Amino acid sequence: xxxxxxxxxxxxxxxxxxxxxxxxxxxxxxxxxxxxxxxxxxxxxxxxxxxxxxxxxxxxxxxxxxxxxxxxxxxxxxxxxxxxxxxxxxxxxxxxxxxxxxxxxxxxxxxxxxxxxxxxxxxxxxxxxxxxxxxxxxxxxxxxxxxxxxxxxxxxxxxxxxxxxxxxxxxxxxxxxxxxxxxxxxxxxxxxxxxxxxxxxxxxxxxxxxxxxxxxxxxxxxxxxxxxxxxxxxxxxxxxxxxxxxxxxxxxxxxxxxxxxxxxxxxxxxxxxxxxxxxxxxxxxxxxxxxxxxxxxxxxxxxxxxxxxxxxxxxxxxxxxxxxxxxxxxxxxxxxxxxxxxxxxxxxxxxxxxxxxxxxxxxxxxxxxxxxxxxxxxxxxxxxxxxxxxxxxxxxxxxxxxxxxxxxxxxxxxxxxxxxxxxxxxxxxxxxxxxxxxxxxxxxxxxxxxxxxxxxxxxxxxxxxxxxxxxxxxxxxxxxxxxxxxx
Amino acid sequence: xxxxxxxxxxxxxxxxxxxxxxxxxxxxxxxxxxxxxxxxxxxxxxxxxxxxxxxxxxxxxxxxxxxxxxxxxxxxxxxxxxxxxxxxxxxxxxxxxxxxxxxxxxxxxxxxxxxxxxxxxxxxxxxxxxxxxxxxxxxxxxxxxxxxxxxxxxxxxxxxxxxxxxxxxxxxxxxxxxxxxxxxxxxxxxxxxxxxxxxxxxxxxxxxxxxxxxxxxxxxxxxxxx
Numbered sequence: 129x130x131x132x133x134x135x136x137x138x139x140x141x142x143x144x145x146x147x148x149x150x151x152x153x154x155x156x157x158x159x160x161x162x163x164x165x166x167x168x169x170x171x172x173x174x175x176x177x178x179x180x181x182x183x184x185x186x187x188x189x190x191x192x193x194x195x196x197x198x199x200x201x202x203x204x205x206x207x208x209x210x211x212x213x214x215x216x217x218x219x220x221x222x223x224x225x226x227x228x229x230x231x232x233x234x235x236x237x238x239x240x241x242x243x244x245x246x247x248x249x250x251x252x253x254x255x256x257x258x259x260x261x262x263x264x265x266x267x268x269x270x271x272x273x274x275x276x277x278x279x280x281x282x283x284x285x286x287x288x289x290x291x292x293x294x295x296x297x298x299x300x301x302x303x304x305x306x307x308x309x310x311x312x313x314x315x316x317x318x319x320x321x322x323x324x325x326x327x328x329x330x331x332x333x334x335x336x337x338x339x340x341x342x343x344x345x346x347x348x349x350x351x352x353x354x355x356x357x358x359x360x361x362x363x364x365x366x367x368x369x370x371x372x373x374x375x376x377x378x379x380x381x382x383x384x385x386x387x388x389x390x391x392x393x394x395x396x397x398x399x400x401x402x403x404x405x406x407x408x409x410x411x412x413x414x415x416x417x418x419x420x421x422x423x424x425x426x427x428x429x430x431x432x433x434x435x436x437x438x439x440x441x442x443x444x445x446x447x448x449x450x451x452x453x454x455x456x457x458x459x460x461x462x463x464x465x466x467x468x469x470x471x472x473x474x475x476x477x478x479x480x481x482x483x484x485x486x487x488x489x490x491x492x493x494x495x496x497x498x499x500x501x502x503x504x505x506x507x508x509x510x511x512x513x514x515x516x517x518x519x520x521x522x523x524x525x526x527x528x529x530x531x532x533x534x535x536x537x538x539x540x541x542x543x544x545x546x547x548x549x550x551x552x553x554x555x556x557x558x559x560x561x562x563x564x565x566x567x568x569x570x571x572x573x574x575x576x577x578x579x580x581x582x583x584x585x586x587x588x589x590x591x592x593x594x595x596x597x598x599x600x601x602x603x604x605x606x607x608x609x610x611x612x613x614x615x
Numbered sequence: 616x617x618x619x620x621x622x623x624x625x626x627x628x629x630x631x632x633x634x635x636x637x638x639x640x641x642x643x644x645x646x647x648x649x650x651x652x653x654x655x656x657x658x659x660x661x662x663x664x665x666x667x668x669x670x671x672x673x674x675x676x677x678x679x680x681x682x683x684x685x686x687x688x689x690x691x692x693x694x695x696x697x698x699x700x701x702x703x704x705x706x707x708x709x710x711x712x713x714x715x716x717x718x719x720x721x722x723x724x725x726x727x728x729x730x731x732x733x734x735x736x737x738x739x740x741x742x743x744x745x746x747x748x749x750x751x752x753x754x755x756x757x758x759x760x761x762x763x764x765x766x767x768x769x770x771x772x773x774x775x776x777x778x779x780x781x782x783x784x785x786x787x788x789x790x791x792x793x794x795x796x797x798x799x800x801x802x803x804x805x806x807x808x809x810x811x812x813x814x815x816x817x818x819x820x821x822x823x824x825x826x827x828x829x830x831x832x833x834x835x836x837x838x839x840x841x
Contacts, residue, residue: 252799270823278823279836285817286776286833290767293783297760300791303798308742313797331741335734359839 130178130193131186133171137201138243140167141236148236154228158216161232165205165212168239172205177598180605185249189317192249195606199456200246200382203463207374208239210467210580214474215367217576221478222272222365231271231365238264238371245379251299251316254383255292258347261376262288269364269372280356280363287356288347295343295383301336302390305329318386325393333394340387341403347380350407350441351414354434358418361430362483366474369426373433373470374463381437381459385444389610392447404445405536411438412543420550424483425473428554429466432509435547436462436517442540443524446531452610453603454523461516461591465509468584472502475577476558479570485554492559494570499559501581506555508588510548516591625673626748629793632666633748633755636789637728640762640782644724645717648709649702649774653695656778656785660691663789670792679796682803686788689807694781697814701821702774715769723769724762731757749794756790759783771832773824777817784810 144164148157179198185191215235219228241264245257262285270281303316309324325333346353361369384404391400415435422428436458443455475498480488491499508515521544528537621629639659646652664687671679702708715723732754739750759782766779791798 250799273823276838279839282773282824282833282836283839286767286780289780290764290783293763293780293787294760296784297756297787297790300787300795300798304794307795307797311797312795313799315799329742332738335738363839 130175130182130184133175133178134186134191134193134247137168137171137175137205138240140164140171141240141243145233145236145240148229148233152229154225157229157232158219161236162212162216164236165209165239168243169205169209172202176202176602180602183609189315190249190253191247192318193247195602195609196382196385197246199459199602199606200378201243203378203460204239204242204246204375206460207370207463207467210464210471210584211235211367211370213583214370214467214471214577214580215365217574218366218471218474218478221573231268234264234268234271235368235371238268238368239375242371242375242379246382249317249319251302251318251321251386254386255296255299258295258344258380258383259289259292261379262292262347265368265372265376268368269360271365271368272363274363277363280359284356284360287353291343291346291353293343294339294346298336298339298341298343298387301332301339302387305332305336305394318390321390322393325390326395328394330395330397333391334396334399337387337391337394337396337400338403341384341400341407344380344383344387345407348377348384348441349411349434349437351411351434351438354411354414357434358427358430361433361470362424362426366426366470366477369429369474370467370470373429373466377433377437378459378463381440381444384441385610388444392611401445401447404441405533408438408441408445409536409539409543411435411441412540412547416543416546416550419547422550422554423485425477425485425488425554425558426470426483428485428551429469429473432469432547432551433462433466435543436466436509439521439524439540442536443520443527446524446527446533446536447611448527448531449604449607449611450523450530451527452607453600454520454527456603456606457591457595457599458517458520458524461520461588464584464588465505465515465517468501468505468581468588469509471577471581471584472498472505475573476502478573481571485558488558489561490559498573498578498581501578501585503555503559504585505581505588506552508585508592510551511544512548514589514592516588519592519595621673621748625669628669629666629748630751632662632669633751633789633793636662636666636785637755637758640759640786641721641724643778643782644762644766645721647713647717649707649772650699652775652778653698653702656781657691657695659782659785660694661687663785663792664691666789667792670796674796676796679792682807685807690781690785690810694810694814698774698777705774705821705825707772707774713769714771720765720769723765724758727761727765728754728758731755731761752790752793756786756794759786759789762786773817773821773833776833777814777821781810 141164144160147160176198179193179195183192183194241261248254248257266281266285269284270277305328306324309327349357361372411434415431418431440455440458443451476488477483508517511517511521525537636659639655642655643652664683667679667683735750735753739745763779763783767776
């Protein structure tokens with residue numbers, strides 16, 4: 129059952145990409161991609177629910193469906209659906225209908241690589257999947273072909289490839305660690321590593337984990353390896369920014385989480401967790417500093433992604449059932465909310481014809497509905513109640529106290545307050561300043577560009593007010609597989 | 616575990632090859648001309664391919680012969696040819712924008728090797744492998760990694776950055792052959808192809824860079840800051 133669903137889920141974007149390449153018609157490509165995203169979404173929900181009965185292993189153990197991977201699949205599917213709807217409206221504004229088919233082909237291919245990375249059971253194959261996500265998305269980042277986009281694409285591929293090569297070194301060293309226990313040749317599955325971990329050499333395991341953490345941390349956008357992230361997020365087309373932020377970063381975080389369980393079992397002491405927590409705090413700090421003094425509207429959102437990946441890293445770093453549950457919940461909320469924010473940013477960017485915050489005035493007056501949605505999203509992303517991120521951040525804070533990371537919790541609270549003020553101050557400027565200037569009325573965007581904002585905000589509000597017990601059970605079961613402890 | 620009980624001749628051959636490839640990494644670090652850079656890279660890859668075959672012979676891993684052939688063909692011939700074609704097309708023969716003189720870069724590289732040795736020595740001691748070829752392999756693996764990063768940092772020509780990335784991967788390849796010769800072949804083959812894909816992408820990107828930014832030096836990429 130799950131095997132069929134997974135196959136359908138992988139086949140849908142593949143078929144869409146092939147269809148785009150064969151037909152080469154912009155309108156057909158749009159529809160194909162939208163259908164693929166609907167299929168992925170429709171299969172992701174049962175896959176996530178059924179994953180509770182797993183883990184399931186397929187294809188000679190090369191593919192695994194477990195609770196953690198299923199959660200990343202769900203987040204990816206949601207962002208893919210929202211971004212596919214949005215891109216129909218947004219990409220038509222670019223006036224590049226001639227090569228839109230290639231955009232949609234790459235878009236579907238990009239999603240496929242992210243989904244594939246979530247189910248890879250072999251540490252080496254996971255590395256390859258992550259490398260493929262980079263290769264495909266580079267062309268999406270540089271799609272607009274402006275000098276800035278090319279610059280962003282170049283920085284993206286060079287920095288991320290260099291970072292990922294550290295993760296490969298860590299992977300090879302982990303294989304070496306395992307070869308002392310399991311013999312010179314074995315299948316490097318996550319389970320095999322975890323079982324071999326207690327007998328691994330702690331020094332070598334710690335070195336390997338740190339390499340993997342820095343490597344995949346580059347892809348996650350943890351500071352100080354985040355430098356590609358604001359460029360790539362701000363220069364790619366808005367739907368791709370949402371995919372990068374809401375889907376890609378999670379898929380790389382998955383690798384860190386899986387290796388973290390191995391490092392824990394290998395008795396590396398608190399080193400692995402403390403390093404992850406430190407990266408989380410530094411990400412929050414860098415995010416806060418650059419959010420306060422920011423001029424670009426999409427760069428603002430990009431630094432907010434650095435911040436939120438820091439929060440997720442803190443959640444997993446604190447560990448324990450609470451920390452893991454909070455981090456999972458935060459991933460989902462962040463995916464929804466960041467899609468909303470990038471969609472809103474893309475809309476005002478197109479409407480006002482500028483990427484700079486200072487050129488955008490009177491959003492509230494010009495776009496009452498869309499402006500209200502975007503403002504609600506801004507309140508949500510800074511962690512204000514009653515939205516989902518408030519709850520998930522609160523849980524992560526509690527987990528920090530419970531696990532004795534008080535210093536990290538206090539720093540996190542202070543930085544979150546700084547970000548709240550800094551972020552909303554930019555919105556105040558865009559909404560209420562310069563109302564008297566009677567500039568020419570800004571361009572209107574189509575309904576395709578506003579509908580996904582509704583679709584993202586509604587669940588965010590629901591998750592802030594009501595936490596379904598099924599979700600809680602899912603998180604607890606996932607925490608159990610990750611910590612090996614009873615819930 | 617192969618490295619723990621090797622006969623002395625094999626250990627010496629492995630060490631010799633590993634050291635030769637480290638020397639070639641230094642040749643790359645010290646050269647100002649892109650062509651020399653490329654030849655040194657190709658030579659290093661051939662040494663690594665030979666190493667794969669030797670490890671396969673002494674360790675009885677027949678699949679390593681295939682990997683040796685693939686490495687030599689793809690990374691030793693096809694990749695350098697592709698990069699060479701880009702060099703010829705772009706008319707960039709030497710590094711114009713150097714942050715660090717090649718001589719200073721060599722000193723920095725030497726420091727990187729000392730650091731790598733310190734780390735490898737410590738790991739080797741904790742594994743009771745001190746004095747074996749494993750420590751040497753780990754040292755060279757880490758130092759080629761660091762030298763690759765050094766090249767990425769002090770070179771600004773787009774092509775030397777690509778070569779810097781390839782050196783990063785060469786270091787891993789070399790270490791992996793000696794430390795974990797039994798690593799499933801599937802992965803190693805896919806890595807070979809993956810690199811090829813990477814270079815194809817780079818080729819396209821370099822062409823974009825020339826067409827739209829007007830230069831292949833990453834020093835000119837400074838529009839996006841803050």
